[in-house]
Amino acid sequence: MSSDSTVADHDLTDRDLADGASRRGADDRSGETVLSVSDLRTAFFTDRETVRAVDGSSFDVRAGETVGIVGESGSGKSVTARSIMGLVDSPGRVLEGSSIRFEGEELTELGPKEYRRIRGGRIAMVFQDPLTSLNPVYTVGNQIKEALRLHRDLRGSEATEAAIDLLESVSIPDARRRLTEYPHQFSGGMRQRAVIAMALACEPDLLICDEPTTALDVTIQAQILELLADLQDERDLAIVFITHDMGVIAEIADRVNVMYAGEIVESAPVEELFANPRHPYTRGLLESIPGRHPDEQQLRTIEGDVPTPNEPATYCRFAPRCPKAFEDCEAVHPVSVPVTETAEDHTASCLLYPEDQSRQNAVETHRARGDAAEATAGASADGDASAEGSTDTDPDRRGIAMSEVTETTDRPSSDPEGEGSTLLEVRGLKTYYEGEGFLGGSPVKAVDDVSFDIERGETLGVVGESGCGKTTLGRTLLRLEQATDGEVLLDGQDVTDLSGKELKEWRRNAQIVFQDPESSLNQRMTIGEIVREPLDVHEQGTPRERKQRVRELLETVGLREEHYYRYPHQFSGGQRQRVGIARALALAPDFLVLDEPVSALDMSVQAKIINLLEELQAEFGLTYLFIAHDLSVVRHICDRVAVMYLGNLMELGETEELFANPANPYTQALLSAIPEPDPTSEKRRITLRGTPPSPRDPPSGCPFSTRCPVKIRPEGYEDLDREVWERIEVFREILWERGRADRTLSERARELLGLETRFSGVGQIREEVFADVTVPEAVADHLGRAGELVREGDEREAREHLQAEFGGECELERPEQHAVSDTDRESLCHRHKPEHRSPSEAFDADVHADRS
Numbered sequence: 001m002s003s004d005s006t007v008a009d010h011d012l013t014d015r016d017l018a019d020g021a022s023r024r025g026a027d028d029r030s031g032e033t034v035l036s037v038s039d040l041r042t043a044f045f046t047d048r049e050t051v052r053a054v055d056g057s058s059f060d061v062r063a064g065e066t067v068g069i070v071g072e073s074g075s076g077k078s079v080t081a082r083s084i085m086g087l088v089d090s091p092g093r094v095l096e097g098s099s100i101r102f103e104g105e106e107l108t109e110l111g112p113k114e115y116r117r118i119r120g121g122r123i124a125m126v127f128q129d130p131l132t133s134l135n136p137v138y139t140v141g142n143q144i145k146e147a148l149r150l151h152r153d154l155r156g157s158e159a160t161e162a163a164i165d166l167l168e169s170v171s172i173p174d175a176r177r178r179l180t181e182y183p184h185q186f187s188g189g190m191r192q193r194a195v196i197a198m199a200l201a202c203e204p205d206l207l208i209c210d211e212p213t214t215a216l217d218v219t220i221q222a223q224i225l226e227l228l229a230d231l232q233d234e235r236d237l238a239i240v241f242i243t244h245d246m247g248v249i250a251e252i253a254d255r256v257n258v259m260y261a262g263e264i265v266e267s268a269p270v271e272e273l274f275a276n277p278r279h280p281y282t283r284g285l286l287e288s289i290p291g292r293h294p295d296e297q298q299l300r301t302i303e304g305d306v307p308t309p310n311e312p313a314t315y316c317r318f319a320p321r322c323p324k325a326f327e328d329c330e331a332v333h334p335v336s337v338p339v340t341e342t343a344e345d346h347t348a349s350c351l352l353y354p355e356d357q358s359r360q361n362a363v364e365t366h367r368a369r370g371d372a373a374e375a376t377a378g379a380s381a382d383g384d385a386s387a388e389g390s391t392d393t394d395p396d397r398r399g400i401a402m403s404e405v406t407e408t409t410d411r412p413s414s415d416p417e418g419e420g421s422t423l424l425e426v427r428g429l430k431t432y433y434e435g436e437g438f439l440g441g442s443p444v445k446a447v448d449d450v451s452f453d454i455e456r457g458e459t460l461g462v463v464g465e466s467g468c469g470k471t472t473l474g475r476t477l478l479r480l481e482q483a484t485d486g487e488v489l490l491d492g493q494d495v496t497d498l499s500g501k502e503l504k505e506w507r508r509n510a511q512i513v514f515q516d517p518e519s520s521l522n523q524r525m526t527i528g529e530i531v532r533e534p535l536d537v538h539e540q541g542t543p544r545e546r547k548q549r550v551r552e553l554l555e556t557v558g559l560r561e562e563h564y565y566r567y568p569h570q571f572s573g574g575q576r577q578r579v580g581i582a583r584a585l586a587l588a589p590d591f592l593v594l595d596e597p598v599s600a601l602d603m604s605v606q607a608k609i610i611n612l613l614e615e616l617q618a619e620f621g622l623t624y625l626f627i628a629h630d631l632s633v634v635r636h637i638c639d640r641v642a643v644m645y646l647g648n649l650m651e652l653g654e655t656e657e658l659f660a661n662p663a664n665p666y667t668q669a670l671l672s673a674i675p676e677p678d679p680t681s682e683k684r685r686i687t688l689r690g691t692p693p694s695p696r697d698p699p700s701g702c703p704f705s706t707r708c709p710v711k712i713r714p715e716g717y718e719d720l721d722r723e724v725w726e727r728i729e730v731f732r733e734i735l736w737e738r739g740r741a742d743r744t745l746s747e748r749a750r751e752l753l754g755l756e757t758r759f760s761g762v763g764q765i766r767e768e769v770f771a772d773v774t775v776p777e778a779v780a781d782h783l784g785r786a787g788e789l790v791r792e793g794d795e796r797e798a799r800e801h802l803q804a805e806f807g808g809e810c811e812l813e814r815p816e817q818h819a820v821s822d823t824d825r826e827s828l829c830h831r832h833k834p835e836h837r838s839p840s841e842a843f844d845a846d847v848h849a850d851r852s
Helices: 077-085 112-118 140-152 156-169 188-200 218-235 246-252 270-275 280-287 359-377 470-477 500-509 527-537 543-556 561-565 573-585 603-620 631-637 655-660 665-672 722-738 745-752 762-769 777-791 795-806 808-812 839-851
Strands: 012-015 033-045 050-062 066-070 092-094 099-102 123-126 206-210 238-243 255-260 263-269 422-433 444-455 459-463 485-490 510-513 591-595 623-627 640-645 648-654 683-686 817-819 826-828
Touching: 033 077, 033 238, 050 066, 050 077, 050 238, 050 255, 066 077, 066 246, 077 099, 077 123, 077 206, 077 238, 123 188, 140 156, 140 188, 156 188, 188 218, 218 238, 218 246, 218 665, 238 246, 246 270, 255 270, 255 280, 263 270, 263 280, 280 603, 422 470, 422 623, 444 470, 444 485, 444 623, 444 648, 459 470, 459 631, 470 485, 470 510, 470 591, 470 623, 500 510, 510 573, 527 543, 527 561, 527 573, 543 561, 543 573, 573 603, 603 631, 631 655, 640 655, 640 665, 648 655, 648 665, 665 683, 665 839, 722 762, 722 777, 722 795, 762 777, 777 795, 795 808
Parallel strands: 050 263, 066 238, 066 255, 123 206, 206 238, 459 623, 459 640, 510 591, 591 623
Antiparallel strands: 012 683, 033 050, 033 092, 033 099, 255 263, 422 444, 422 485, 640 648, 648 826, 817 826
């Protein structure tokens, strides 16, 4: 096992991008052009219309370079990727005149059989959802070996060993056993790693990643981004990375192409694009990112939606949404030009450029180039519109910043009746799901002894990785899940024992907005019926009054009266989320649980919803529990933050204090994983090893002890070499994982019958884990004893032996909540005891000093 495999996943890496030097070192590469896309046009032909999903895009990708493609949903990003891969489904096709040259070979001229030779072998793709990329009825190993057989003609043991090497290369521990497992037995991050391993099976020269981290937590996202960067350095990969997250692009890309309505509207090196964005659309995307402006200001937004490009472009498609649009924008289609006559590496499709030309000359430049391009492409007469150029040369209309044309609005302040008083009290809340079946099993401890308060008019954020209990907590507060123990008092009333009519009446005062507006809205009901349903259930007013109330609610959330009779599928994602918010407000509640309300939305739409929630809170005095995994959004909208891990509350405190000086090691790891929308920033990252344990079998001590980079070592091992200590942790993690409590029914049956389960080859695993480090004799003796116990079939005692020797205080004792500031801030960690160094001091002393 190599030293840069999973055992090094606790490393803290310093990202130093000072002086504009990219971490990936693209400026130091002189790679040849691997992919050249020129005038790519992909259209979908239906009986009703022709959708020009990609309409004239051009870009290059060099060896060892990462080219990002960003834009809102519907901009054509994924269709561009599928066009390159030859995966455009009927009724779509790449149009004549398009060019996709890969390593000098024109792909648009290849037949299906020839394309299959390229696809998967020399060009590979990683899709957004790994579950749809992996066949659930085949093991992960079989699927990787299939790619090896098809493209490298490897079979039998040779293919098996190659597949194991691939899983290890993407930092999956215990790869030999994992090879025999099915996709559902992998976590989300592990599935994405397996998909990347499959894509790398044929040693491609180009890797296309289509939103590969969108559905992942920030910690897992950080692992995947680091993995891609390492693989690129090792293999000199060319990567096309598609996303709508500008923070991710700032971290991973060398060059960025901004797409809008099928066209690339701006292209520049990543540092140049973020430091000096030129196209109004690019500026709008950057301005909508939480954290780029003072928190007391509302987020800036881009009004309107991305249009469907179903006609030839005869004008600027962004003009209807553009704050800088002038008369010629509606008559002349802009083409890609340098933003200045000498800036060949920074181009924009906007009539404002080249900015060192007069307005009239710039417009004529675009008109002339556009006419030439149409003639070359054989465009139809419908696309040959022209107009007289404007003589407006007012310099105040050129080259100005977005902030100068978009008003900055202060966040609305709320003053609810009784502000400062406590609305919600939670004490010792537990939500367990008992094991089922004749073999039983341990309960799933989804929420495990959680306590906190929320004041009237306050927004409390709840953050943490998937599976930490955030959603279960919110659902339990609303009695959508039954609490196992504890109290939930809303306005002094304990709601845990309510039932029947009392519960129905209480629910008028507490509502929820779900994460996915598409699945939470009945597709067979009109928008009016959906919003009116709570009023009908609770018999509020007359039918006429209910209808009027619905119209008022639609107006409140920014929808129009004519939307009343439309259906959910006729709306965009942001509009559907507005419908969900309107429904939640129908009964005028005091308390709203917002469960990931913006996670599925583009940045620009997300900004609109966040602004709307702030306005509604100020107008109606609402109190929010805001559940999210996007920490930038949480920092902008929340007054306080609760950090959850494995059903436990790890840290609770005021937002600014918590973000500025996180006290808990888990909080520090979460915050360090946030992608910064600034490619030149210095970033200290804490990369966590593995995934959280099963809530069915949590650690007996600190819930974070199995992954904590600054776990307190037991006496006698404080000075043990860090590399050896990390290998011990990995070895113990593998043994724990093999004995996890959520194993299959057949495995539990074999265990009860005294039959061998899955502990074969532990000696070989030990050899692989400790292959290139020198293990002290005392440590080797304990490892050997554990191996003997495993071979004797006493797997539990083997794990307990290693825990007793290497576990220490963090694993053996449950920590208490400690006050960590003069405010009400609390943190669950043994390191807050006076006899130990604080987590921050431990990070600095134990990790940074060791790395230096």
